[in-house]
Amino acid sequence: MAFEGLAARLQDTLTKIRGKGKVSEQDVKDMMREVRLALLEADVNFKVVKQFIASVKEKALGQEVMKSLTPGQQVIKVVNEELTALMGSEQSKIAVAPKAPTIVMMVGLQGAGKTTTTAKLANHLRKNHNRKPLLVACDIYRPAAIKQLETLGKQLDMPVFSLGDQVSPVEIAKQAVQKAKEEHHDYVILDTAGRLHIDETLMKELTDIKEMVKPDEILLVVDSMTGQDAVNVAESFNEQLDVTGAVLTKLDGDTRGGAAISIKAVTNTPIKFAGMGEKIDQLEPFHPERMASRILGMGDVLSLIEKAQTNVDEEKAKELEKKLRTMDFTFDDFLEQLEQVKSMGPLEDLLGMMPGMNKKGMKDLKVDEHQLVRVEAIVKSMTPLEKRDPAVINGSRRKRIAKGSGTTIQDVNRLLKQFEDMKKMMKQMTGMQAGKGKKRGKGLGGFKLPF
Template sequence: MFNNLSERLNQTLKNISGRGRLTEDNIKETLREVRMALLEADVALPVVREFIKNVRERAVGAEVNKSLSPGQVFIKIVQSELEAAMGEANEALDLSCQPPAVVMMAGLQGAGKTTSVAKLAKHLKEKHKKKVMVVSADVYRPAAIKQLETLANEVGVEFHPSDISQKPIAIANGAIAAAKKQFFDVVIVDTAGRLHVDGEMMDEIIDLHGAINPVETLFTVDSMTGQDAANTAKAFNDALPLTGVILTKVDGDARGGAALSIRHITGKPIKFLGVGEKTDALEPFHPDRIASRILGMGDVLSLIEEVEAKVDKDQAQKLAKKIQKGQGFDLTDFRDQLQQMKNMGGMMGMLEKMPGMGNLPPEALAQVQGDKMTKQMEAIINSMTPKERARPELIKGSRKKRIAAGSGTTIQEVNKLLKQFTQMQKMMKKMKGGGLKKMMRGMGGMMPPGMKMPR
């Protein structure tokens, strides 16, 4: 997300960051570039105007003039205004009420609403230790009810049954009554979506909201629709007292206009980001971290949280002990590391959270885009025998040919994997001697040309 905006802003702000002093003229030129970058990212025009006005007022004022490094201060002002546009701080769900806390989900069809119900249920269950029940009040699409039941089983939360012969209010009230009897903490009510905002839909959802009086009313919206996402959210907010927004499909949106527009247009905070199709691909929305990511400064806090949540600690400890004992690092271990990386959103998902990645040349980033390469490497290792994985030096001509055929790759790709494994193996040997610095230097060998580990 924000790839295009980040690239444009980085280039523009780089030109001004080294300036000894800032004048009306060079600020004017930079702000014109920033304005174009925001408009190209599909940020709503009123948001762009307000943003530029605020930056200009602060930049030509005392803040910059008294500073020893005006260029850096200007970037800090841009970062602070990006945060302000998106809401400044994360706003968590407010579930402080007599259980069960009722959360109502609204949104258009195709925005990822039902999937978001399951993601949110899993988030509340695992991160907040809540006992969660989900129910579908979408009586227009039997498939939506079945989809939610399947997802509820997948994430391990209670599903309250419903069918299309019932009224939405009766379904929701039935679920809430059952949740009270069984001492559930949270009930998440999925509502019907439509292809567009219409009067009938609004009347129905207003009636449902009045009947169940939810503590949180979340609007799920597709970030790929850009500033239209903000306008749709406003239409719902005019009819319903929304408490927040879940912005979905942000992993496929390179522009980011929706994230920068929604708060200004609706006055409601983005509470979560949907960052993929898997049920654990839901992140709390932190405006300060996102602003930092947009400006190429990375998002180390989110990266640390992700490592904490998604890395298999037992497996990592076993590998560490194995290396410390000098037992070596083989291709099975290498495959395990690739799988751990995939769990964290792939190499690209990790890299975009690291500081300085915005300064990398495009050809370097092109080599790590997507999970395709990781899957290919896994397929090559899976085509090897256990003996070959343990002793890669055995893999010569005829074996390489067999492995390439078995994995649907070429001998050149098998050679490339073996070369990368050898570099990783050398790095692990350095770790045996101790010291993170040695490991970090070793990791430099794993990076594509033009890419260096941040210091």
């Protein structure tokens, strides 16, 4: 996670004050000194840090906090609220034009991940909002840009409008909008050119495109790993184009994350999306309150639930629950569930969304993704009968399965035992839920990995 260093420093600082029955003014000052250092180390703009510290200190030393029953927790609540406000208070959604198509213009420097983000956004709009986007190749200068967008469009089975590299980007944008109207696309996403540095030629071209097609949304794609420079870039683009929102890329990388905290405060431009990985579906709407919770070690359960709802088939989940209750759960069902869990993203990312998982002692917990591969190999080495009825797996069968999966007999034995234990536990859990009459919705059907 981008905020790992900041999160660790802030959580250590807040832990010292959390359990205090009484908090003095000196306690708050000491904590603010640590918070200031943590934010500056994370490359947060120094003016933003100064303003943030002053605001937190004023509220933390207020009568309501100091005289409350749990002043330590109240101070943390203030930090959480101010951190959320700093990043935008609430989610800023992508624009929807009164009359289709909605035109989205993607801008940014070369290397920020603009073309990939263009495709990711189109995928997000289709998958989550049932939209019909048209991708437009307006970058005629970078040799591979048009080809890259066409390849991504093919991967997504989505149309890409291109007139090659001999027609002006302004004309391409104009014709693309007309094409979108004719073919009833409800979004037009323009992948514009970038430069290594901001220059007059680039800005003239972008303002010309803006004047021609009058976009409903101008999204600035910013590389989170460039730190404070990202804020300077955002300021420059915003001054000349009136950017309507930012998309932070590489937020999953080894970066200090200060850009995310600074951009909204410095430019008053909301962060609308965050790129959380290289895969085409790893673009998430940016929720300031959820990001603040992640940074402060409070987890992000809502995003975790949304991931499950997006990736887990509801009918299959209900069928699984029925099988668990009747003990008909087989290794074929197990494999199916494993695939659904894997589709939600890296397990470490999922664990990071759970409250307390990035606290001391837990944040260094590593999930061995290779373990999933080994488990999968063991199950796939079983015959259809063995998957249906593991009781038939005797000594010679175990030996064959171990050899076929490249694992040991001990690995096979361990999985078989865990599988039986899991079935019994899930039978008890579904029975308890049914007894309490709890409503069960979309989810993982009570499935839990056996390791």
